[in-house]
Amino acid sequence: MKTNLKKATLLLTGIMVGGKLFAQTPDTSAAAKDYVKPFSGGGQLRTWSVGVNGGVLTPFTVFGSNSRQDFTHPTEQVGYGAYIKKQILPSFGLQADFLRGKVKGTSSATNALGESTYSQYETNINWSASLSANITLANINWRHEKPFIQPYLTIGAGEMNYTPKITPVGGQETKYKTTGNGSINEVFIPIGLGFKFDIAPGVNLDLGYQVNFVNSDNFDGYKYGSTNDRFSYAHIGLEFALGSRKKPQMATHNPVSSMRTEYLWENQETRTALQREIDAEKAKNDELRNDLNTTNANLAKLTTDSDGDGVVDVNDKCPNTPAGTKVDGSGCPLAKPVIYVTEEDKKVVKDAIKNLEFDLGKATIRAHSYPSLDRVAQLLVDKNFSLKLAGHTDNTGSSDLNMRLSKDRAEAIKAYLVDKGANASRIEATGYGQTQPIATNKTAAGRQANRRVEFTLF
Structure with a gap:
């Protein structure tokens, strides 16, 4: 039993994966909008489809209880089938089905002494063919353009060929019919219901349940009681619509959506004419506005x-x-008038350089440097000179730190001069760090000389 369930699981998984592949390649053309001109006939729709399915066959059905059947313990077996369907009306179609598989049960009903005659039976369905009416529900939808789920009912009649094998308690399995090859032909009536899900244009996932009423009591090889045998088939499968992919499938087509689209298209010409009138008025208004803007521009000049x-x-x-x-x-x-830098101006700058001092390792100007810097600021204000400040350091410490310190000191002097009224746009502050020494960094005097800020007046 576990092996049969495993086979059924693998079969259903394969069908589901196939449905996924079809769902990943949706039709993005205009036909995917599912529009069909109302009252244009069935030629605008796909009416033929084929389907494949696989599932579980079991003697248990939703009609009656297991205890009243010929064999009281049903088991699950793998079955598979296919069909071709012609959709005649949106809600009605004819479907030809084919089914194969096995049906099995154990523990036959007891006799008057409470004893079971047979331990099990197994019936091979060699083939079955039936013609059924397929009634699709809820494909006409007033809330959504296209319904996602289509419930359906089926009822029909057909013929099947099967070979029952029966095993007496403590005995060997034998064919029920001992003549010929042991197979039996019998009429049966299939009744089913299910749901179909649209997973891609023209591709539907089919979940169904079908009860098959056999016109005989020999399907399980044991004539017991007064009722004929029956078995069920729960399945999952895929349905593929045949024909041009540009046409929607009739069974999943919602004619209400097409009627709405037709109504909107019929009013499109009126809306287009009104839009043309509106656009013409806007063009006139734009022309008047442009003329007014031109006149205002000429007056402004x-x-x-x-x-x-x-x-x-x-x-x-x-x-x-x-x-x-x-x-x-x-x-x-x-x-x-041309203004020249005089010797007196240069002396003011030299005094500022001579008296300039900062706190050790910082960009803070010491107070005794202020008077000479004040004279430089006044010189810049009076004569509108430009000034370049270049900060330098010795090689003590890292090069990155020295570069930042030299730049910060030059900027500190610039900020001081601007605060005293100098034009900031005429002062350039640059830091060169330890890259431009004027003396050796191997002596204290040389390093002292390299720690400087140069003033260039122009």
């Missing part, structure tokens, strides 16, 4: 002084002069 030099733009031959620049009548800067 007569009054606008963009650089604030007192000459309107229309007469300004030198636009974008810096703020505060004195200009002539055409808006061009007046020639500036």
Whole structure:
């Protein structure tokens, strides 16, 4: 029994994996929207489909109890089948089924003495063929464009060929029919229900349950009681719609969705005409707005002084002069007097360099350096000179630390001068660390000389 269940599990797993592969390649074309022109006939839909399935065959059914059957202990066996279906109406189709497998049970019903005559039976279904009506439910949906689940019912009639084998208690297995090859042909009625799930356009996962009523009491090889034999088939499978992938499948098609799409398309021309009128009015408004903007721009030229030099733009031959620049009548800067760096100016800078000291290993300027720096700041304010500050260190410590310290000291001097009124844009502060020594770093005097900030006035 465990082996049969394992086989059934592997079979169902294979079918599920196949469904996954089909689900991973969905149809992204316009036909996937499932639109079909209403009342256009079945030629716009796929009406033929084929299916394969596998599952479990057992003498147990939902009708009656096991204790009232010929064999009271059913076992599960693997079965498999296939079908071809013609969908005639959205909710009705005809389906031709094929089924093979085994049905098995143990412990026959007891006689008047409470004894079992047979220990088990096993019936091989060599083949079975039936024609059934397939009734699809809920494929017309007013809430969703396309239903995901299609419940269905089936009922039909057919013929099967089977070979029952029976084992007496304590005896050997024998064929029930001892003539010919032991097979029997019999009419049966299959009744089923199930659910189909859309996993891809034209591909459905099929979960179903079917009870097969045999028109005889010899299916299990044991004529007992007054009722005919029956068995069930629970299965899982895949259904594939045949025909062009551009057409939806009739059984899963929702005609309500197509009616809504048709309604929207019929009103598209009206909406398009209204949109054209709206676009035309917008174009006129844009044209008027552009004319107004052009007029305002021309008026602005007569009054606008963009650089604030007192000459309107229309007469300004030198636009974008810096703020505060004195200009002539055409808006061009007046020639500036040339200012030279005098010896007295250089002396002010030399005094500042001579008196400049910082706290050890820091960028903090010592207070006795302030007076000479104040004179440098005043010089920059009065003559609008530019100043370059270059910080240097000896090679004591890491190069990265010395580079930061030299830069910080130059920036500290710049910040002090700016605080005293100097123009920050005319002061450049740079740090060179230990890269530009002017003396040897092997002596204290040399290192002292290398720890410096150079002032370049221009």
